[in-house]
Amino acid sequence: MAQIIDGKALAAAQYEQMRLEIDSLEQKYGRRPGLWAVIVGEDPASQVYVRNKENAARKVGLAGEVLRLPESTTQDELLALLARLNADERVDGILLQLPLPAHINKDAAIAAIAPDKDVDGYAGMKQGLTARAGCIAPCTPRACIQLIKSTGIPIEGKHALVVGRGELVGKPVATLLLNENATVTIAHSRTRGLREIALTADIIVAAVGRPSVVTGDMVKPGAIVIDVGINRTPEGKIVGDVDFEAACLNAGYITPVPGGVGPMTIAMLIRNTLDCYLQSISQNNYTFNYDNISFPYTKGEV
Ligand code: NAP
Secondary structure, X not given: OOEEOOHHHHHHHHHHHHHHHHHHHHHHHOOOOEEEEEEEXXXXXXXHXXXXXXXXXHXXXXXXOEEEEOOOXXXXXXXXXXXXXXXXXXXXXXXXXXOOOOOOOHHHXXXXXXXXXXXXXXXXXXXXXXXXXXXXXXXXXXXXXXHHHOOOOOXXXXXXXXXXXXXXXXXXXXXXXXXXXXXXXXXXXXXXXXXXXXXXXXXXXXXXXXXXXXXXXXXXXXXXXXEOOOEEOOOOXXXXXXXXXXXHHHOOEEOOOOOOHHHHHHHHHHHHHHHHHHHHHHHOOOOOOHXXXXXXXXXXXX
């Protein structure tokens, strides 16, 4: 029977660690890492996602704020705001919540974020830069790697199967697994013999967006199964891409949905912000004027 990888508990531990780190960074460098989130329009799901990220930022005591722009915001206005945030030394990370309204060119907006403040790792993803060490890794793929590492089983030399070749998850997670020296197979909708391939995999990452793409009989005994998928059943239940109960019988470790990759993804957003801060501190050794810095995030419960 598989051990459950508890993404919620692992994320909580990360928050506690980062909260302490942020306190000591403030003492050492005179300012807290700052995350600025930009959301355009009223998309209800995006509002929830941003609120969850805001809560996480508050938990660890980041500086920053959420800039809520009306649906009518023009592309030029958004690009001008991003340029201001790029130039602002208090801003370590810029989070641009997607989707954007249809009249704004998403690629142009993403390209307008300074790569060294791009905490979602979009820029690196676009240019295939996740392959380069030291580049900001996108949050969900980074979360997958953390969850695999939490098992204590080395990734190096393992056969990892990534099901899904999406730009946001499948492709970058495959690159990160390669960086960890796994031997990586990427499957997609045209792949033949998925079950046979899966049965040779020590690690399976499912990032498709369809329930039960990975069934229990596809899982090699002892394999690590990371389920990225988020699907709503006709009954309104949230499930992943993996047939969880059946996969538990064969897997060594498995992430649940919800409570696996999702919570860890947000923790990785905060971790990316810390990384951007440390990078900026090591490059520009500037002194900050405390009085000019606002800290709208107050420290809360972890
Ligand atoms: P995506 O860009 O639509 O990619 C889906 C991939 O699945 C495509 O490459 C597609 O193949 C492949 N696919 C479709 N049917 C398949 C099948 N029967 N067998 C094998 N592969 C198949 O989706 P995404 O943005 O990567 O997201 C994937 C899932 O992850 C979604 O459920 C999304 O909600 C979830 N997600 C979760 C988080 C989180 O924080 N937990 C974050 C991001 C995304 P083709 O390329 O051939 O079409």
